[in-house]
Amino acid sequence: MKELLSVPRPARWALTAVLLAAMTTACSGSTSHSTESSVRDAKPGAVGVGDALFPALGNGGYDASHYALSLDYVPETNHLQGTATITARATHNLSRFNLDLAGLKVLTATVNGTDARFTRTQNELTLTPTKAIRNGEVFKAVIRYNGTPKMIEDSDGGVEGWIETDDGSTALGEPTGSMTWFPGNHHPSDKATYDITVSVPRDEDGDPYDVVSNGELLKEEDTGRRVTRKWHSDEPMASYLVNVTVGYFEIHKGWTSDDLPVYVAVDPDETEDAEGVQDLVPEITDWAGGRFGPYPFSSVGAVVDHLPDLRYALGTQTKPYFGEAPDDTLLVHEIAHQWFGNSVTPRQWNDMWLNEGFATYAEWLWQEDHGGRSAQRVFDSFYDGTHPESEGIWDFPPTDPPSADKVSDSPVYGRGAMTLHKVREAAGDRIFFDIIRTWTKQHRHDNVDTEDFIALCEAKAGKDLTQLFDTWLFSERKPADQRTEIAR
Structure with missing residues (x-):
């Protein structure tokens, strides 16, 4: 999702598996009541979901x-006070x-209205309810928290997490920065x-101040001392796509x-350079829909901030975020992510080519359809x-990044396309x-992997495409010839 501005891809990722283990916080607890389970065979939830590149994540x-997030933020001190209400269903x-x-x-x-014991270890917050939760039960966890949210800096200078700007802040989450400002899976x-x-x-x-986030604005309130904005996203969203931006903005509203x-x-500060963005957003959205x-969401838009040192753009859901005025190609890439990555989302991080390969190919199609190169x-x-x-682009196969900090390198973009x-x-x-329209329809708001895409391609084409994918997607070497023999 991250798209570099003015420097070659890859996009800059801020948190590798090493950083995930390095940011430690002090342990704390809330109550001393008994936590004996009344549910037979109850067991703890796993720490991490087993992602090959980010094993501690999720x-x-x-x-x-x-997630219902209620935030009180003071830009002058960069202090955040939050309440996260999380509705979830137990899977055992x-x-x-x-x-x-x-x-x-x-x-x-x-948890379910009763105090829960909590502990902190590294980036993990563990909640122990007074009564175990039954398999299939829907429950609510409410966490109150405060402090100064972190900005995470990458080894190459890229940043993510909660980032202060010259007139406020923005929260950028890919791949793990969202955990710096709200608790979640x-x-x-x-x-x-x-x-x-x-x-x-x-x-x-x-x-x-203006406050912009994902989805649609449901409520605006100005008491004369404070401003409050409530944003609602009715379609499911991966947490790395959640964005909150606080600052001063010129707001443009319209329709596709x-x-x-x-x-x-x-x-x-970006008004002059961003002239026309408000017209390009609906134009590109209409083109991409064809x-x-x-289009898979209830609204579309963009945030053009003044953060030129950011060096990337991010396809945050419904409103891609840009640190400076984008050109049409960059807008195409990030709006294409609304289909590829945001609605149809990889199940594991090593399948990011399903995001970036598609968004890069969207750039090629835009050029082809608008008088540029084929x-x-x-x-x-x-x-x-x-x-x-x-x-x-030939450094490694797009489906096999060698480490977490390579997951958005150029093979994922270029070779994916x-x-x-x-x-x-x-x-x-x-x-x-x-194939493309079936892909976005069948897997709308779902999670997918590379095998799902290959199966669809072969079913629609009526051909065995093993050699094609072995050559262009899975191979560690540049093919000696552009031609690919396809079994009939």
Whole structure:
């Protein structure tokens, strides 16, 4: 999802598996009451979901369905006070369970309205309810917390998490930064709906801040001392796609040709360079809908902030985030992520090519459809190494990043897109675009893996595509020839 600005891909990831283990916090507890289980065979939820690249990320034993986040934020001090109400369903008899949370101080925790014992170890918050939770039971956990949320810095200078800007802050979560500002099951395999309410005092001059988040704005309140905005996301969302941005913005509202509401927020310092973004967003959304199938969410938009040192853009759900004014190609990439990555989400992080390969290929299609180079010519420039973003694309197979900090390197983008072009070549345009529209329809708001995509391609094309995928997706070497023999 992260798309580099002004420097070659790969996008900058901030938290490797090493960092996941390094950010430790003090242990704390709330009560001393008994936690004996009344449910036979209850056991703890797993710490981590077993992701090959991020083994400590996410948690087992439950499936989160909704997050209600109520935040009180003071930009001048960068202090955050929050209440997270998490609705979830137990997937086995559950004696205790974990949430991912990096930093911040937990004040209280309850499960189903009763105080729960809690402990902190590294990035894990463990809640032990007074009564074990039965398999299939829907429960609510409420966590109150406060502190200064962390900005996480990468070894190459990239940042994520809670990032201060020149007039406020933004929260960027890919791949793990969301855990710096709210507790949750922070793995893309556990998507949920969201209500996010943010209250911010007026600034020192008495001017109100704007608060922008995912989904639709349900409530605006200004008491004269504080402003409050409530945003609602009715479609499920992976936590790394959640964004809250506080600052001063010019707000542009409109509609797509299909009467989809458009909400674009532009920092005044980017107004001149971002001129036309509010028109491009609906234009690109309409174009993408024709190529990829119906838009999968209830609204679309963008946030154009003034954070030029960020060096990447992020396809946050419904409103991609840009640290500076984007061009049309970058807008295409991040809006394409609404289909590929946000609605259809990888089950594991090593399948990120299903996000980035598709979004990169969307750029090629946009050029092809708007008087630019054909997708074939772009493919050729990647193959022969003349494309400025082709450096390093043969370093490893797109489905097998060697480590967490390589999961968004150039093979995931460039070779991912090249693989899609080879499928198009083998299947023909009619079947290829039928594959894409079927993919986004069958797996709308779902989690997927590479095997799911290969199976669909072979079913639609009526061909064994093993050699194609072995050559372009799974091989560790650059093919000696562009031609691929396809079994009939």
